[in-house]
């Protein structure tokens with residue numbers, strides 16, 4: 344018994360286990376029309392994975408499936424070992440942080456600070472701890488000077504950083520980011536790259552949907568091409 348346990352542990356150490364595993368996944372918004380067509384794929388925390396491909400290919404749809412926002416019409420998605428069909432959105436949120444293409448969709452509160460702390464307060468985390476974590480997030484994302492500002496009046500880059508701060512305060516194990524560089528100037532894009540690289544180094548899994556070639560080339564270790572709801576290429580660098 345003891346031997347078989349050790350064997351299993353050793354096996355798990357040498358074989359990298361996928362954090363998100365898709366098996367024969369299909370999905371359509373309307374009946375009989377699959378947008379995602381039988382995709383099987385495993386994503387690893389150790390990778391920095393980029394999803395590319397032409398407009399309308401299905402990247403955003405796939406991202407929402409992997410984040411548990413949509414459930415597959417057919418096939419299964421395991422998120423950290425649990426079928427996404429059995430996971431409520433709140434439970435997925437503890438494991439996966441999802442940045443929408445339009446960060447305004449993630450603004451909930453009347454001030455920047457309240458927006459960042461929204462989810463922790465909702466979960467009933469103790470006030471002193473919430474304040475400390477918010478401080479840390481505002482420093483990392485250079486939002487301290489905007490703490491009392493109404494989020495809708497922020498610039499695109501600031502909204503992007505605010506959305507990321509609100510996601511990362513929950514310490515998810517894996518991040519899925521949909522077009523995170525849209526509307527960012529070169530300087531802000533560089534800052535975002537450094538933050539994501541650092542998070543990846545600290546063990547946070549990364550999947551980025553992007554058309555931004557330079558950004559992808561700079562960060563990713565694996566590039567997956569999605570065309571017409573299919574994976575047409577899957578390359579490691």
Ligand SMILES: Nc1ncnc2c1ncn2[C@@H]1O[C@H](COP(=O)(O)OP(=O)(O)OP(=O)(O)O)[C@@H](O)[C@H]1O
Pocket residue numbers: 372373378396397398399400401402403404405
């Ligand atoms: N809510 C929806 N209802 C119906 N069809 C949708 C919906 N959202 C997306 N689609 C369709 O699904 C297909 C894939 O769209 P999706 O946004 O996933 O592609 P994408 O690869 O992310 O595109 P882009 O690069 O333009 O963001 C498109 O044909 C789109 O029109």
